[in-house]
Amino acid sequence: MRSTLLILLLIGLGVAVQKGIIEIPRQWAPWAPLHVDDPVTPVTQLKLKRLEGDREGCLAALDTVPESELRYTPLADYSPTANCPLSNIVRMQSSSVQFNQSFVASCPLALAWVMYERHELQPAAEAIMGSRVRQVDHVGSFACRNIYHRENARRSEHATAEALDVTGFRFENGQRITLINHWNDEGEAGEFLRAARDGGCKAFGNVIGPDYNAAHADHFHLGMRGFRVCR
Numbered sequence: 001m002r003s004t005l006l007i008l009l010l011i012g013l014g015v016a017v018q019k020g021i022i023e024i025p026r027q028w029a030p031w032a033p034l035h036v037d038d039p040v041t042p043v044t045q046l047k048l049k050r051l052e053g054d055r056e057g058c059l060a061a062l063d064t065v066p067e068s069e070l071r072y073t074p075l076a077d078y079s080p081t082a083n084c085p086l087s088n089i090v091r092m093q094s095s096s097v098q099f100n101q102s103f104v105a106s107c108p109l110a111l112a113w114v115m116y117e118r119h120e121l122q123p124a125a126e127a128i129m130g131s132r133v134r135q136v137d138h139v140g141s142f143a144c145r146n147i148y149h150r151e152n153a154r155r156s157e158h159a160t161a162e163a164l165d166v167t168g169f170r171f172e173n174g175q176r177i178t179l180i181n182h183w184n185d186e187g188e189a190g191e192f193l194r195a196a197r198d199g200g201c202k203a204f205g206n207v208i209g210p211d212y213n214a215a216h217a218d219h220f221h222l223g224m225r226g227f228r229v230c231r
């Protein structure tokens, strides 16, 4: 009896949504295309995952970013090395920040980055540091290898350009913060890095940082696998 009522309620809700009586905000509606203006919600990650196999949809979502906030080049699928074919990829040149080096990213990773930067990273920078991030330093996104270089481990997300390793941030006011020097800082630099990590956990499938193990003492691994994994 109770389940019948629940089903009726769900059907009613479905009809109400369909008829536009109830409006579900785009960031909570799994069927609505991802738009970079939308705040990051758990549904955002579902949308990012769906774009893994949808190059056109993913590029269309990237094109919702104003040109002044994103310079990228779509790349054709190719295999930089025999064991690591890349597909649905772009080259990220700059966004609202410069990078120490352009990098190859799966299209969903590029999109997750832009969402992260707009909705988490830059707001945290302004609130905590009183200045926006001007440059992000990283040590790469693509590497044809297994996790931790182990022979019998599964493929790293870096083998498909689905993760970026970030080592530090430079701000418009000239300040520079690195994970290796400031993760344990008790002032605003440390506070900013922890906010940057926590914000990343919303936008990326997983974030692994210095709290997890020594291998990540100097960088955040921002990857697409998983669902809000935060270490």
Ligand SMILES: [Zn+2]
Binding pocket: 158, 163, 164, 165, 220, 221, 222
């Ligand atoms: Zn990594």
